Amino acid sequence: MRGDRMSAEHLDEEMRDVFQEIANVAMGRAADLLARLLNNYVVLPIPVVNLLERNELKMALSSLKSVDSVSAVCQGFVGSRISGEALLIFNDTSFQDIAELTEFKGDITPDIELELLMDIANILIGACLKGLTEQLDVSFSQGQPVLLGQHLHLQDLVNNQTGNWKRALTIEIPYRLESRNVDCDLLLLFTEDSLAVLESKVRFMLE
Numbered sequence: 001m002r003g004d005r006m007s008a009e010h011l012d013e014e015m016r017d018v019f020q021e022i023a024n025v026a027m028g029r030a031a032d033l034l035a036r037l038l039n040n041y042v043v044l045p046i047p048v049v050n051l052l053e054r055n056e057l058k059m060a061l062s063s064l065k066s067v068d069s070v071s072a073v074c075q076g077f078v079g080s081r082i083s084g085e086a087l088l089i090f091n092d093t094s095f096q097d098i099a100e101l102t103e104f105k106g107d108i109t110p111d112i113e114l115e116l117l118m119d120i121a122n123i124l125i126g127a128c129l130k131g132l133t134e135q136l137d138v139s140f141s142q143g144q145p146v147l148l149g150q151h152l153h154l155q156d157l158v159n160n161q162t163g164n165w166k167r168a169l170t171i172e173i174p175y176r177l178e179s180r181n182v183d184c185d186l187l188l189l190f191t192e193d194s195l196a197v198l199e200s201k202v203r204f205m206l207e
Contacts, residue, residue, distance in 0.1 A: 011051045011169070018202045019171060023047035026131030027173045027186075030124045034175065037123060038101040043176040052170050057187075068092075071113065072148040072157055073121040077129055080138035081197045084168070084190040086125045090117055092151055094182040101180070110150060121145055124175065124186050132188075136201040167192045 024047060031042040069092040076085045095113045098120070104112065122145070133140055149157060169190040176183045190198060 011049070015199070015202070016049045019049045019169070020047055022132065022135050022202070023049065023171045023173060023188075025135060026128045027175075029131045030127035030186075031175060033123050033127050034120070038098070038177065040101055040180060040182075041178040043178055045174055045176075048170075048172040050170050050172075052168060054166055054168075057170075068153070069151045070154055070157055071117055071150040071152070073117055073125075073145050074148050075121070075125050075145040076143040077140040078143075079133075079140040080136075082138060082140070082190065082194040084188060084194060086129065087148075087187040087189065088117075088121045088124060088184060089154075089157065089187070090120070090184045091182075094184065097177070097180045097182045101177075101182075113150060114147065117147075117150075118145060120184065124184075128173070128186060128188070136198075138201065165189065165191050169195060169198065 027044060027047060031044050035042045070089050071092055072087060072089045074085055074087050077083070092113075095108055095116060098116050099108050099112070102116070102119075104116075106112070125145070126142070129140055129142065132138075171188040171190075173186040173188070174183065175186065
């Protein structure tokens with residue numbers, strides 16, 4: 001097999017398809033947990049896989065381009081010579097519906113929004129990473145989730161995004177709740193140093 005299917009400059013179509021397949025399985029498990037928690041069907045599109053420069057991050061968040069205000073949580077992960085971060089971005093209009101689905105009674109204060117955001121982040125990020133580790137036969141240690149901001153414009157969030165990566169393999173997973181104004185994007189960013197290891201882990205799927 002050629003060794004340049006996923007170089008620092010190129011991601012070929014076959015490798016992209018494999019990562020989409022892996023992400024599909026992982027996101028499905030996470031969506032199942034979310035659907036049970038909220039008792040609502042979760043709509044899952046095809047995940048979007050790309051190699052992106054840092055300044056191209058906003059383009060990856062295509063489904064949130066028309067959103068006025070977002071809140072976001074970031075959680076790093078590392079293991080088996082793979083490192084990256086998971087970025088969960090919430091449309092701020094989602095919080096009222098999330099509160100109703102979780103049967104929360106009372107005013108939705110910034111603290112309550114933060115609690116809801118962290119709860120959803122723990123479910124989606126944890127389940128999705130677990131689904132990836134099982135398929136890739138790796139083990140990740142997860143850092144503490146970090147609040148990147150509440151009620152920010154998307155561009156401000158992108159400008160303030162943490163980490164020292166310059167290029168990353170990105171997997172964008174949009175989650176939507178049927179018949180509800182709830183949408184969020186889970187963006188998995190794998191550092192450039194992880195590419196060779198990731199390619200070796202999925203090599204058997206291409207042979």
